[in-house]
Amino acid sequence: MPHSDSISRVALKKITPDVSGAMGALHGAAVSAAHDAKLEPELLELLRIRASQINGCAFCIDMHTKDARAQDETEQRIYALNAWRETPFFTDRERAALALTEAVTLVHDGRVPNEVYAEAAEVFDEAxxxxxxxxxxxxxxxxxxxxxxxxxxxGYVPKQKNG
Structure with a gap:
């Protein structure tokens, strides 16, 4: 059953275009940093889906699962992502990124534990x-x-996979 709401919500891009633009620029800078650091776009989509699952963001789950499929991600891995620790479907590198993402997303649950950071540091460089x-x-x-x-x-339609 679709969620209905009788209260109209603010259109942030329309009302605060400068802030919305700054958020877009931050996103672009983060994507550029990931590209420069040679992080795989597929890994970033897993990270985005997982954080969106934790936060219960239907819009972002829809967007990033579509983007992941456009990057040739498998349905099996997408479906299992919310239980990634219990599956054999993810690499050590992906597991470290997912654990770090979960810790950042749930920072109120005990910060980012040293063991999570150390696990990430074993498979990723500082950049x-x-x-x-x-x-x-x-x-x-x-x-x-x-x-x-x-x-x-x-309504989101993903961009086609780059070359």
């Missing part, structure tokens, strides 16, 4: 860890924007 933290931070901010403004999922 990659920085890019992962930025990517997690940006998707968490976008989750909050989409949830607060009740963005409706379903």
């Amino acid at each position: 990659q860890i920085a890019a992962l933290i930025w990517a997690a931070t940006v998707i968490n901010a976008y989750n909050r924007i989409a949830i607060a403004t009740r963005m409706v999922p379903g």
Whole structure:
């Protein structure tokens, strides 16, 4: 049953275009940092989906699962992502990124534990860890924007996979 709401929500891009533009620029800078650090776009989509699942952001889950499929991600891995620790479907590198993402997303549950950071440091260099933290931070901010403004999922069409 679709969620209905009788209260109209603010159109952030329209009302605060400078702030919305700054958020877009932050996203672009985070994507550039991830690219420069040679992080795989597929890994970033897993990170975005997982944070969005934790936050309950239907709009972002819809968007990033579509983007992941456009990057040739398998349905099996997407479906199992919310239980990634219980599956054999993810690499050690992906597991470290997912654990770090979960810790950043759930920072109120005990900060980012040293063991989670150390696990990430075993498989990622400093530039990659920085890019992962930025990517997690940006998707968490976008989750909050989409949830607060009740963005409706379903209409997003992904860009085609790059070459």
